Amino acid sequence: MMEQLKLFIEAFSGLGLFLFGMIYLETQIKASAGRAFKRWVRYMTDTHAKSLLAGLGATAILQSSSVVTLMALSLIGAGLMNLESAISVIFGANIGTTVTAWIVGLVGFKMDIRILSYAFVGIGGLGSVLLEDGSRWRSTLNAMVGFGLIFMGLEGMKESFSGFAESFDLGEYRFESLYWYALIGFGVTAVIQSSSASIAIIQSALFAHIVGFEAAAAFVVGSNVGTTVTAMLGAIGGSPDKKRTALAHFLFNVSTGIVALAALKPLILLVDMVLPAADAVIRIALLHTIFNILGVLLWYPFIGLLAKWLKRFFKREKEHVTHYIHDVSTDLPDVAIDALVKEIAHLVDEVQNFALFAINIPPEKALKEGVPVDKLLDTFDENMQLSYHRLYAHIRRIEGEVFRFITELSRQQMDEMLKQKLDKAARTTTYLATAAKAIKDMLHDLDRWYDGESNEEQAFLRNLRYQILKSVQAFHKAYDGDEKAYEEMENFYKRIAESYRNSLELIADIAKNRAIASEMTTIAINDLHLSKSFSKSLRNVLKELQVLKGAVS
Structure with missing residues (x-):
């Protein structure tokens, strides 16, 4: 026995x-x-x-x-x-x-x-x-x-x-x-x-x-x-x-x-x-x-x-991509807007994480206080094995549900102040969608930069990752309620615009190296514009959220 x-x-x-x-x-x-x-x-x-x-x-x-x-x-x-x-x-x-x-x-x-x-x-x-x-x-x-x-x-x-x-x-x-x-x-x-x-x-x-x-x-x-x-x-x-x-x-x-x-x-x-x-x-x-x-x-x-x-078998049960609005009735506008603000906060987290994953830095490391930027860039310098397009599709679904909820909510009778907050929510979601789209449009290019073996390509990649990382960090700090948050974000956006001129020197170095494919010069210019668009969209989100957060205060 x-x-x-x-x-x-x-x-x-x-x-x-x-x-x-x-x-x-x-x-x-x-x-x-x-x-x-x-x-x-x-x-x-x-x-x-x-x-x-x-x-x-x-x-x-x-x-x-x-x-x-x-x-x-x-x-x-x-x-x-x-x-x-x-x-x-x-x-x-x-x-x-x-x-x-x-x-x-x-x-x-x-x-x-x-x-x-x-x-x-x-x-x-x-x-x-x-x-x-x-x-x-x-x-x-x-x-x-x-x-x-x-x-x-x-x-x-x-x-x-x-x-x-x-x-x-x-x-x-x-x-x-x-x-x-x-x-x-x-x-x-x-x-x-x-x-x-x-x-x-x-x-x-x-x-x-x-x-x-x-x-x-x-x-x-x-x-x-x-x-x-x-x-x-x-x-x-x-x-x-x-x-x-x-x-x-x-x-x-x-x-x-x-x-x-x-x-x-x-x-x-x-x-x-x-x-x-x-x-x-x-x-x-x-x-x-x-x-x-x-x-x-x-x-x-x-x-x-x-x-x-x-493929007919073992299909997942339908999952709600939203966290708050799918169980809330639009017949109660005050309650619905409260849930909407929370859902937009959820979308903010998803967009931040998507941008950080795209440059292969774990969000919990990037948003941790006191970690030097250079150390983050050096430590996490390999592509993560993630389905980035799946992450973006997930964000698009959240955006779609948020816009659908806003549309249904706008049909309800509400006072002028609630309507203004609803407009703010729609614009905030639009800016978040623009930020996510800018990162999505970089994905293929980032793979090419990672595969690049020249010093010029790696230098440009590091500069691009630095801009995205610093944009997210500044936005995150501002979003968490720092009194000088908006000013800091504005200053950083200006530095991004100024660094564009410095980045042109990196592009010139890429163009001089005949071992690098000629189209990489055009790709570099395009990626710099996308980086600026990403940072600008986050700055605009902060402007709208300053008003929108008052909806639940």
């Missing part, structure tokens, strides 16, 4: 480590992925074929299709991979996992991931403690900890059932139907979380003549389907695309398993024709490879259609 309780606790703990590692890894991938990693992922997954090869190669190296599947789920959750690419990676991983069976069959190798998990957690943990908070390298090492926890969780779940795996004697179970062996293969893999390990078990049993080749073949097919359990666990609590990827993995493996079981005898005949003199252990590895390749060939032409069909 105590031994069974111990096994249960170990299994439960392993599952907890596994799930936490998944969530932690995804978080750190978002924080640590820099431009180079972003470009590499995009390059390796920009076509179905390359994504398939990436999945195959990664699985062959890591010796675990489960880990590669979890990596794909993490990347799609982090927004670094789309659904079709993730499906292609999983298809490749199913072929790559056959490498382990070949290694076991040829050299008897079996990888122990425990040491690997300790190494990842140890190196990542030490590095994350020693490096400065906010450093991209610290986030990268934290991601290593996430990998280590996933490995450790998988190993913990396997070890908790080691007694079962060691005493599992297929010789005691002689079934007439091959489907029973497939079911056992599925169950063993689902429990120990490794198709490679379960196939190694059946290869050992086959080598010892405990089971026949057909029974072993059915077991391998079942174990292939059992790997879907790992992906399902990894998708728990994840985004809709993560769940769709796990469902694609399930459909692929189940359909491939059904076809393989239905055509098991022809597959065995094909194996015997290809390797007639090989021993049974090698032939089972070949069978494993053949039916996975056949499954990929069957599904590969329909990846796009599969992804489109999966």
